[in-house]
Amino acid sequence: MHFEPIGHLESCYPDKFGTPRQPGLVEHSLARLRINRKWQPEEALEGLAGFSHAWVIFVFHKNDNARYHAKVHPPRLQGESIGVFATRSPHRPNPIGLSLVKIHKVENGAVILAGVDMVDGTPVLDLKPYLPDIESQPEARTGWTGSVPRTDIEIEWGEERLRDLQNWSVDLQKPSLQGFAPTSFDELRQLVEGTLALDPRPLVYRGYESQRESKYRKTHAVRFLNGDVHFEFVTDSKIRILEIKRG
Numbered sequence: 001m002h003f004e005p006i007g008h009l010e011s012c013y014p015d016k017f018g019t020p021r022q023p024g025l026v027e028h029s030l031a032r033l034r035i036n037r038k039w040q041p042e043e044a045l046e047g048l049a050g051f052s053h054a055w056v057i058f059v060f061h062k063n064d065n066a067r068y069h070a071k072v073h074p075p076r077l078q079g080e081s082i083g084v085f086a087t088r089s090p091h092r093p094n095p096i097g098l099s100l101v102k103i104h105k106v107e108n109g110a111v112i113l114a115g116v117d118m119v120d121g122t123p124v125l126d127l128k129p130y131l132p133d134i135e136s137q138p139e140a141r142t143g144w145t146g147s148v149p150r151t152d153i154e155i156e157w158g159e160e161r162l163r164d165l166q167n168w169s170v171d172l173q174k175p176s177l178q179g180f181a182p183t184s185f186d187e188l189r190q191l192v193e194g195t196l197a198l199d200p201r202p203l204v205y206r207g208y209e210s211q212r213e214s215k216y217r218k219t220h221a222v223r224f225l226n227g228d229v230h231f232e233f234v235t236d237s238k239i240r241i242l243e244i245k246r247g
């Protein structure tokens with residue numbers, strides 16, 4: 001078997017850390033897929049704009065652990081393990097990902113996708129329209145994922161950080177980023193808040209927020225486009241933004 005990517009994603013998430021664990025969780029997380037010339041992008045994309053959603057089939061090219069484990073530890077299982085084929089783990093016999101995303105725009109041989117859970121540079125193997133009449137399954141059972149509680153996380157900015165965010169949103173209107181960067185302060189704020197509110201921390205870091213002496217760090221940084229957002233968990237349901245470093 002030989003597969004060749006149809007293109008590579010330019011995503012608002014440069015790093016794995018912070019990238020949502022599933023698609024559709026952060027509305028303003030955008031990525032651009034430019035279809036390679038060889039596949040005749042303009043022709044190949046004809047008709048796609050009539051669909052609201054598409055399946056993206058891609059390669060987990062940034063997997064760093066090559067060892068195979070038949071049972072894995074999904075973050076939502078709070079330390080327990082389960083069979084790899086009952087999960088969406090990136091670590092599987094063939095490192096292939098599948099995400100259902102929104103089609104934001106189709107233009108100039110490229111597709112802008114919204115609600116992504118893929119990092120920048122991800123090789124895409126295929127793109128297929130989502131067919132709700134056939135694929136939507138309202139009666140579907142949710143297996144072990146159904147019973148997992150979610151915490152609402154509040155984000156505290158402070159005036160200065162909001163000013164930094166405002167300046168950053170202006171800086172993001174560079175031509176090179178146009179198409180997949182937030183186009184306003186509100187969109188950028190929703191991207192950052194929506195992403196951090198998913199709690200990107202690995203499990204071992206959780207639960208130590210109120211302890212002064214802890215071997216686990218309480219400050220973290222998630223990279224969005226060209227900026228790092230540094231933050232800390234004040235409690236397990238409250239994040240304080242500490243700094244925005246751009247460049």
Ligand SMILES: C[S@@+](CC[C@H](N)C(=O)[O-])C[C@H]1O[C@@H](n2cnc3c(N)ncnc32)[C@H](O)[C@@H]1O
Nearest residue numbers: 019020021060061062063088097098118119122
């Ligand atoms: C749990 S996977 C789910 C992906 C897809 N929705 C699926 O079910 O196959 C999503 C996570 O994979 C990681 N990831 C995204 N793109 C990647 C890439 N190109 N290489 C390696 N890991 C990636 C990120 O950490 C992200 O949070």
